[in-house]
Amino acid sequence: MRNFTKDLKKNWALWTMLIPALLVTIVLAYIPMVGLILAFKNYNFGKGVFGSDFNGIDNFKFLFSSGTGWLITKNTVLYNVMNLITSQALAIVIAIFITELLHKTYKKLTQSIIFLPYFISWVIVGIFVFALFNYETGMMNNLIKSAGGEPVNLYAKPSVWPFIICAFNAWKWCGYNSVIYIAAITGVDQEIYEAAAIDGATIFQRIRHITFPCIRPTVITMLLLQVGRILRGDFEMFYQIIGTNGQLYNATDVIDTYVFRSLTSGATLGMTTAASFYQSIVCFVVIVLVNAIVKKIDEDYALF
Amino acid sequence: MAKTTTAPVAEKTKIKLSASSLTFYFIAYIVVGLMALICLVPFIVIISGSFTSEQYINFHGFDIIPREFSTAAYQLVFKTPATIGRAYLVSIFITVVGTFLGVLMTALTAYVIARKDFPYRNKVSFFFYFTTLFNGGMVCTYIFFIRYLHLKDSYWALILPGMFSVFHLLIMRSFVTGIPSALIESGKIDGAGEYKIFFSIILPLLKPGLATIALFTALGYWNNWYNAMLYIDSTEKYPLQYMLYNLLQKSEAMSRIAAQAGIYVEAVPSNSLKMAMAVVATGPILIVYPFVQKYFVQGITVGSVKG
Amino acid sequence: MSNIKKAVALILAAAMVFALAACTGGGSTSGTTAADGGSTSGTTAADGGQSETTLDTSKEVEIVMYFISDRPAGQDIVDENMNKLFKEKLNCTLQVNWIPWSDYSSTYNLKLSSGEPIDLIYTAGWLGYSKLAQQGAFMALDDLWPKYAPKNYAKATDQAKQQATVDGHIYTIPTLWATYISQGPIYRTDILKGSDLEGLEIKTFDDIEKYCDYCLEKYPEILPMDIYQNGSAWDAMWARQLGYQLIGNEAGNFYFNLDEENPKVISIDEIPGIEDFLNMMKRWNEKGYFSKTCLSITDSQQCQNGKAFIRCHNIDSYQGLMIDAYNKKNGWEWAYSDFNKYAAHLPFTQDSVSVSINSKNPERALALWDLITSDQEAYDAFYYGIEGTTYKLEEDGSAVMLDPDLYSTSGMWTVRTTGLTRKTVGSPAGWDEWHEKWEEMIAKDDTQEKYSAIVIDTTGLDTEIANVTDVYNKYWTPLELALNTNGVEGGLEEFREQLKIAGADKIKEAYQKQLDEYVANLKK
Incomplete structure (x- = not known):
């Protein structure tokens, strides 16, 4: 004191x-x-x-009494890990490419366009997903049929949905996340680049030895931030893409969608608070662990 | 102090393009182009869909160009232009005020917790970070806002919650970390106070970070309808997104009830309405975006490091 | 979103039925003795004139009312008009607040929990009335209702009062508007003209199949059956035509057989013949009656949009389709048939009004409600608005709304009162007959009606009900539509297994106990 x-x-x-x-x-x-x-x-x-x-602890029972608790916990973690890796990787690649582009107009234009999906609400994404994949009139099946193939019912194949969701997630957030990385890269002292160029470094060397180290703090911050949300699903995304299609629940249910459904079938305020308490506790434990590890490696990068 | 270079390095060193560089540019142009295409096509479909008759969408789905042109969706959105205009103003007001206050607050805070000579930086960071893990839940927050802060039907109920985000704070911190601490030291040696150092040395160097956070904060305000749903009662205080959201939900519910109640309501163009809403809500942002963008596209040089 | 759909579906179930005498059939009320003795204590119907004198109207008050709807453009003038009347009669004004359709599922409970002094608030079985009452959200009305809203109280049936009873107390005033269990096929008939099927009356599942086969042959590009993400209603209809009835406000989808003397609570897979039903659905799926991705279709109006020809729903939806066709003048004709083995009323708590626990003026609020539901002038002012501005009257007394953009009828559905609500233009011809027929059937045979006063207490079953509902969504709905990958046998087995894990037995047991008690009371 x-x-x-x-x-x-x-x-x-x-x-x-x-x-x-x-x-x-x-x-x-x-x-x-x-x-x-x-x-x-x-x-x-x-x-x-x-x-x-x-x-x-009565309110916590509904999460675990039928084994659903573990399934949705597992799903939530796996989706978050997958989404984290794919969306950040895509954003980093796009950010590096965009900053290296030579034509200013092309650069500006593509950067703006890639930001567009952020504005497309999940409701509309949901409409698109159905228009693409429905069995009778979906664009995918129309293509298959016109090529002489047998139509596929993806809605009866729950195992492909994690990939679909992951792809749409990466697509939607690519522009948003890449803004952070582009800003981080443009924040780098240009003279370092110029010096490297004069020294005859190839473009790959430059990216590896200058760009990567410079955006490292940002990457780690982003990863840490996402890890702290490891038990929270993007409710809107899951809800709008999957809707109330029970066939896909086992493959796509995350804690938030499950709790939402429970609410509509009579869960109480206490029960939903319990679910969010559970999420918070697990996130807390995970983030403290990860942060401790990061701190051991390099204290500068730790969140707290 | 900071001089701005207008073009990326490679442009100046065009002559030296080696084979490996050529491969790189080839891949970069193709990948970025493809990605842009994947992002652009759905948006074109949305614009086209917003101008297509609902009947056509119902039977034939979406297309790149409107096959059966109709402005029914826009007529519904702009049925009462005064209301829409008002909603735009409300949205702009809360976005501008909230973003200004939010960015300033975020930058100040990020600067402090990035200072290596500030002994409580980790504890303070944790104090903020903790709130992303635990929150009181909607009910308690609601009761607290309504009963104790008396924020019912107040613009502050829309501004306060989006002002400060830990996510933005930590991104901002990583930008501040990128600024050499030698600058702060030299400021101190020159006898500048903390505020002077912050406003005249740090802030100008933080431009890309400020632009990023300003963009994100503004987008957060612009897209938020949820707080309006909870706290705003008078229709004249509805922000744009909530008004549109309300319109959509209401139309969907109405069209189902209307027939049953024996009221004749023109069939609601629900699909095209959703598309039109996306266009109406996104439009202003797309106009503003290029102005913010220049901070990301142009690089800035921390010239003063090397003197 | 699906919340809203659910809500709308339920509202529609309660919406717009034509005027019929209140259900006073001897058979209908004979068997409705309370399962809980204390429910009607001190609630003898009071004479209107007398008890009104006990209300002190010397101080002007503002009554705050909440209901789920969107504020119409013309609400201000409607408010002004009705408040003039209310001021004169009861020295009070009514302030109507809206919970928009867009977000009632999140804000309805919040409004109640915020401690706002709400006087009257819409509630309903589907909004979780009994649960909210148990959680102390509403004021007990056992004494207040007969005292301050005597006319309304006198009109409400014993059955309705019993349905409103939770833990021995009445917490809500049910609607005075009778609705019926009426799930059945609704199908387009104009497309049958000139074919062998012209004049087809669908009476059996075989008829449905014949109809759909014809549709597919004539319009191969259209999937004949309207099934979307909410799943199909054919299973419930199939059970009902066999004489099985859902129990417990549908929580968990449990049934009992109306024909049994001491009925047993069972889950849907235990109804004899379930395999045949599922095999039939499988055949329908294979023939392509509905989409193989129907559980992701969000369009709930495929029939109305011309994308389907037949659906399974209630008579109100039938009326809706008729009115829609009448308005659009598209030449479509619809027919409806009733597949239910027995007739019965729907619970009157489908639409009701409660007084919040935080109300400051419950007496005046109830008196106002009494006025609106008993006085035609007050009713018209509240429900239809201003004559000549928002509505006009036809010669036969039916109402036509003049400008739906300005004001359509009030969103406070509960107010609809048999005798006060006016006819709607464009309704199907056979409408009144159906309702008369049901009243007759109920009067003659109370096999189902005698159960309609049962209110199942689900206390302590929250977890299990949530789980079982989930199992239904995950396993039953796909199985019923033959969308599962492991066939009828395999699917049934999986479903049964999951039900067990979810704790279905515990619910069954609890329901059984309450049902037994109810039956025992009936026999007394």
């Missing part, structure tokens, strides 16, 4: 810089956190959040 007051005196200017953010975070995030208590309560409208009775 004495250290703290000492630091407060020394770095008072820096601390004042933090005030707005600290204030907003306390008010908007920390104070409402008392609501997590609902995970252990049987919510009563008359009695409110604090007056309601405790019911132990």
Whole structure:
């Protein structure tokens, strides 16, 4: 505590810089956190959040009683890992390519265009997915049929859906994520590049020895941030692409979609809070572990 | 201090293009071009779909050009131009105010937690980061906002929640980390205060980072309808996205109920309406985007490092 | 989105039925003794005039009402008009607040939990009325209702009151509008003209098959059956025509046989002949009656859009299709037939109104509700708006809405009252007959009606119901439409296995106990 007051005196200017953010975070995030208590309560409208009775861990049971809890946990983690790798890799490749392009107009134009999918809501993506893959009139089957092949019913093949979802996810976020990397690359001192060019470095050498190291902090930050969301699924994406098609649930159910469905079939407030509490705890454990490992390797890259 | 180079390195060294470079450019142009194509075609389909009659979409699906031209979807969106105009203004207002405050706050905070000589940087980072893992859930946040902060039907209910994001903070921090700490030291030696260092040395160098975060924050505000759904009651305070969202959901529900209730309502062009909504909501952003873009396309040089 | 669909489907089930005398058939109420003794304590129908004097209207108050709908453009003038009347009669004004269709599923509960002093709020079985009541969201109305809304109270049937009872107390005022169980095939008949099938009346599943075969032959590019992501309703209809009835507000899809003296609660796969039904569905799938990717179709109006010819739904949907065809003047004709073995009313709590626990003026709110549901002038002002501006009356008293963009009828469905609600232009001709027929059937034979007052308490079953519902979505729906990959036998086996794991037995047991008690009470 004495250290703290000492630091407060020394770095008072820096601390004042933090005030707005600290204030907003306390008010908007920390104070409402008392609501997590609902995970252990049987919510009563008359009695409110604090007056309601405790019911132990009853609210958590619905997640695990039928084995669904493990399935959706597994799915959520696998989807996140897959999506993380594919979307970031694609974004990095595109960012490097775009920054290296020679024609300014082409560069600007492609960069803008690649950003477009971000604006296409998942609702519309859902419409497209169905228009592509439905059995009777889907574009894919029309192509197959016109080539003389047998139409395929992808909706009866749950195993291909992880790839479809992954592809659409990478496509949608490519522009968004690549902005971060493009900004990171353009932030690199151009004179280093010029010096390298004069020294006769090939383009590949340049990317490997200059670009990669320079965007490393950004890549690691992005990975860490995503790892902290390892148990949260992009609800909209899954919901709009899969909808209520029960055939695909086993392959595509994530915690968020499962909880949403439970809500519509009579889960209580306590139960949903319990589910999100479970997600938070697991994410917390994962991120603390990963962060500790990162810290061991290079403290500069750790999140906290 | 910072001088701007207008063209990438390779352009100046064109003469030296080796075989391996040629291969690289060949691949780069093809890959980027293909990716752009995959991103562009769906958008063209959306624009075309928004101008196609619902009947045609129902039976034949989507196409690159409208086969049966119709503006029914836009007529529905712009049925009351004053309302739409108002919604645009609300969206622009909260986006501008929120983005300005948000970016400033994010940059200040990121700067502090990136300072290696700030002993509490890890603890403070964790304090922020923790909120991405745990949150009080919708109910508690709602009750708190309504009962204690009295934010019901207030623009602040739309501005406050999107202002500060830990995701943006940490991205910003990685940009600040890229600035050599020697600059700060030299500022200190010159006798500049912390605020002076931040505003006159750090901020100008942070342009790509600021542009990125500004873009993301603005997009977050622009696309958010959820907070309006929770906190806004008066229709004149609806932001654009919520108005459109409402219109769509309402039309879908109405068209199903209408017939049953014996009210005749023109069949709602639900598919083309969704497409038109995407166009209406995206349009303004696409106009603004090129202005932000210049910060990513042009590189900046940290010339002062080497003096 | 699917929430909204579900809600709409349920609303439609309760929507727009033509005027019929309130259900006073001797048979219909004879068997509705309360399973729980305390439910109707102190609720003798009071005389309207007397108890109204107990209401103190000296202070002007504002009644806050919430319901799920979107604010129409002309609401301001409608408000002004009706509030003039309410002010004069009860010295109060009504402030209507909307929970838009777009987001009721997230905000409905929030509004209740925020502690806002809401006086009247729409509720319904499908919104989780009994669960909300158990969680203390509403005020108990056992004494307030008869005292402050006596006319409404007198009109409500015992059956309705029983359906509104949760844990021995009444927490909601059910609608005064009778609806019926009426699931059956609805099919286009104009396409049959000049063919061998002209004049076909669909009475059996074989007829359906004949009809679809004909459609496929004549219009090969159209899939005849309207089935979309919600799954098909044929299974429930199949069970009903055999005399099986769903129990427990459909939570978990359990059935019992109406013909048994001491009925047993079973799941759908235990209904004798299920294999035959599934084999039939498999044949239908193979013949191409519906899409092989139907569970991802989001278009819920394929019949209306001309993309399908036959669907399984209730009589209200039939009316809807008729009105739609009438308005579009496209020459389409529709027919409907009733496959149910027995007739019965739908629960009156399908649409109802409750008083929030935080209400400041429950007395005046109830008096206002009483006025609106008993006085034609007040009803018209609330439901139709302003004569000459928002609606006009035909000679026969039926109402025509003048400009749906300005104002269509109120979104507060609960208010519809037999006797006050007016006829709609464009309804099918046989409409009244169907309803008369059902009332007659109910009066004659209460096999199903006697069960309609049962309210199943699902306390402590949340987990199992959520799980079982999931198993239905995952295994039953694809199996029923023969979309699964392991055939009828394999699919059934898998479904049964999963039901067991999900805890179906526990639900069955709990339902059985309540059903037994109910049956025992009936016999008394």
